[in-house]
Amino acid sequence: xxxxVQILDPACGTGTFxxxxxxxxxxxxxxxxxxxxxxxxVHDHLLPRLYGFELLMAPYAIAHLKLGLRLKETGxxxxxxxxxxxxxxxxxxEAREREHGQLTFFGSWLAEEADRASEVxxxxxxxxxxxxxxxxxxSVNMSPQACALVEPYKMVDGQHFxxxxxxxxxxxxKFIRVGQERxxxxxxxxxGLITNHAYLDNPTFRGMRQSLMKTFDxxxxxxxxxxxxxxxxxxxxxxxxxxxxxxQGVSIGVFVKLDCGAQGSEATVxxxxxxxxxEAKYSTLxxxxxxxxxxxxxxxxxxxxxxxxxxxxHADEYGRYWSVTDIFPLTSAGVISARDDLVVGFTHxxxxxxxxxxxxxxxxxGVIRAQYFGHRSARKYPLGDTRGWxxxxxxxxxxxxxxxxxxxxxxxxxxxxxxxxxxxxTMVDWPRPAVMRQLLARGNVGLMFMRQVALGDSYTHFLVTxxxxxxxAFYSNKGMMAVAPLYTYGSGAWSDEPADADDSSGIxxxxxxxxxxxxxxxxxxxxxLRALNVGSGDLQTLFGPDDVLSFIYGVFHSPTFRxxxxxxxxxxxxxxxxxxxxxxxxxxxRLGARLVTLHLMEADDLAPITTYPVPGDNRVEKVRxxxxxxxxxxxxxxxxxxxxxxxxxxxxxxxxxxxxxxxxKWLKDRKGRQLAYHDLSHYQYVVAALAETIALxxxxxxxxxxxxxxxxx
Numbered sequence: 001x002x003x004x005v006q007i008l009d010p011a012c013g014t015g016t017f018x019x020x021x022x023x024x025x026x027x028x029x030x031x032x033x034x035x036x037x038x039x040x041x042v043h044d045h046l047l048p049r050l051y052g053f054e055l056l057m058a059p060y061a062i063a064h065l066k067l068g069l070r071l072k073e074t075g076x077x078x079x080x081x082x083x084x085x086x087x088x089x090x091x092x093x094e095a096r097e098r099e100h101g102q103l104t105f106f107g108s109w110l111a112e113e114a115d116r117a118s119e120v121x122x123x124x125x126x127x128x129x130x131x132x133x134x135x136x137x138x139s140v141n142m143s144p145q146a147c148a149l150v151e152p153y154k155m156v157d158g159q160h161f162x163x164x165x166x167x168x169x170x171x172x173x174k175f176i177r178v179g180q181e182r183x184x185x186x187x188x189x190x191x192g193l194i195t196n197h198a199y200l201d202n203p204t205f206r207g208m209r210q211s212l213m214k215t216f217d218x219x220x221x222x223x224x225x226x227x228x229x230x231x232x233x234x235x236x237x238x239x240x241x242x243x244x245x246x247x248q249g250v251s252i253g254v255f256v257k258l259d260c261g262a263q264g265s266e267a268t269v270x271x272x273x274x275x276x277x278x279e280a281k282y283s284t285l286x287x288x289x290x291x292x293x294x295x296x297x298x299x300x301x302x303x304x305x306x307x308x309x310x311x312x313x314h315a316d317e318y319g320r321y322w323s324v325t326d327i328f329p330l331t332s333a334g335v336i337s338a339r340d341d342l343v344v345g346f347t348h349x350x351x352x353x354x355x356x357x358x359x360x361x362x363x364x365x366g367v368i369r370a371q372y373f374g375h376r377s378a379r380k381y382p383l384g385d386t387r388g389w390x391x392x393x394x395x396x397x398x399x400x401x402x403x404x405x406x407x408x409x410x411x412x413x414x415x416x417x418x419x420x421x422x423x424x425x426t427m428v429d430w431p432r433p434a435v436m437r438q439l440l441a442r443g444n445v446g447l448m449f450m451r452q453v454a455l456g457d458s459y460t461h462f463l464v465t466x467x468x469x470x471x472x473a474f475y476s477n478k479g480m481m482a483v484a485p486l487y488t489y490g491s492g493a494w495s496d497e498p499a500d501a502d503d504s505s506g507i508x509x510x511x512x513x514x515x516x517x518x519x520x521x522x523x524x525x526x527x528x529l530r531a532l533n534v535g536s537g538d539l540q541t542l543f544g545p546d547d548v549l550s551f552i553y554g555v556f557h558s559p560t561f562r563x564x565x566x567x568x569x570x571x572x573x574x575x576x577x578x579x580x581x582x583x584x585x586x587x588x589x590r591l592g593a594r595l596v597t598l599h600l601m602e603a604d605d606l607a608p609i610t611t612y613p614v615p616g617d618n619r620v621e622k623v624r625x626x627x628x629x630x631x632x633x634x635x636x637x638x639x640x641x642x643x644x645x646x647x648x649x650x651x652x653x654x655x656x657x658x659x660x661x662x663x664x665k666w667l668k669d670r671k672g673r674q675l676a677y678h679d680l681s682h683y684q685y686v687v688a689a690l691a692e693t694i695a696l697x698x699x700x701x702x703x704x705x706x707x708x709x710x711x712x713x
Contacts, residue, residue: 006125010091010131014066015063051086051126054088063084129193131193135195167198179255180215192252196250198249203452220270220295222288222295224250227248233456271309322576327515331484333471344470369384408422416686447462452479454478527585552576553596560704564710608684608687612646616640618679620670652690
């Protein structure tokens, strides 16, 4: 008896996957029944059960040609009365093609095509979904119906996941959801898709993973890696190639729903990694079954239901700690200008001069476009324009202003790299005003951290700032940096009109600390201290918000904390333990407060530990480092062939903050510039601050160990 398995590629493109289905089925039929049975099988059993959807006309036409030729090569010539069941339609929409006005142009053929696709979408039981759907984080499939597809993926353990920023609208996610719905409707079946691999471990995809586990009985995952954006390398350090000519990493997911599957049970999940060259991955895939021992069992569990292996040691312990986003209710990502060359500079004067030239009405739009955006492709919009920003409109607005420097603000661009930004919505796409305006209030401070970093990177993503912060102030090929102000201020702390550049008004008193009441209650209860609204306490009977920040910052700079909880720091916002050991609390506050002062670059007592012995033009040309013993007693950081900073220890040179090697990054970003006296002094400060940071981090671990070690008592 022949089982009428219906097969669908919901984004078939030029028909590559359907062609392989034909070849695979042909091999089986010929081997079992002989070549003479093939033509009859194609007519009676293959063509009526092989379906494809494609949105674009060109690949749709090529698919028909390719599949027809493939069948002819196998010995079957499609008759004029027959047709392949590949339809011109959008899998992510209900069959509403008849409502579209273009049907009057294409005529009755397209209307008939729409009716056939509609019948397949609504009525046909599909048992096999396969293919390689498109990946597009900025999806064009944003109709209410298409967007609604992923709504079930926003629920985790019966609760809405509460995420403001996520990538669930990526097209491949919608196609997975469409396939899941079709298999659910049939009651059993298999879905095999090659997709972006981000859904395997991105924390905002946890509802998607849980939903897939509830629908399917078996899930087999092959992570093919090859993510150029994350600069992935194999575990042995060798290069790792993508199986396609794309930058985004790739995975294969095979999802099985059994007709006799246990109701209410979650899927068994099995996983394997493939690293190395493209050819090696192809060879392994050709020889490996999803049932082979190469796939090891996973046990995805709340809260993230990860589809990748994860260290479980200390997971319960870490999960009991407070997440920084529960401690600080107000947080945001960093500023994204989308045009740093225009609005970010090394000084306020430099930024104001650049913007004034950009706005100069004596220059044409064409000249300005070529000068500032000539290196970019125009694509969909005029050169330099985006969906929400028009160069011409921005220039008209700016031309009416007289004092551009009044709109410039201090800006933390990279770790220890303070610059200036033209902070105005006319020129900055994502200014994050709710948080950045809080940081622009005098006297405030923000805690910077990262949600999710690439698994191969170390988590060094902690810093503090008094300035607005760039979204790439931390480096990672994955995740997003965040900043939380310590205090919140009323609107009187700033004006919609910028203050004068020489404004010397005093610090404005905050409305209160940006700390949740539940956290403050537990913090007070644990330490047996009373909370102040602002400032610092004596740490004998009182603590203040500044002490909370110091304590958190001190714990985050414990090397053992970072090592012990590294697997968890890499997948979500960091968490902070509390301690009832009053002496330990005071010591961590003291050490954390010093780190805050150092990293805000406010340590007036910090003496240089380097010299800059050779006169010259101070131009940064080629940055390099020579270790002690290589012709010198001290490590040297060279900025050109003759000039260098002496006295830089190897551990300082290698020290990373936020994923950046600070001592190298700061100089390399100034290649071609001449360093002024204040630049040279600043670099000496950075070297000294990092050296003391390393010593303080060791001391933090020593203090914690002296009070019982981890976990904190």
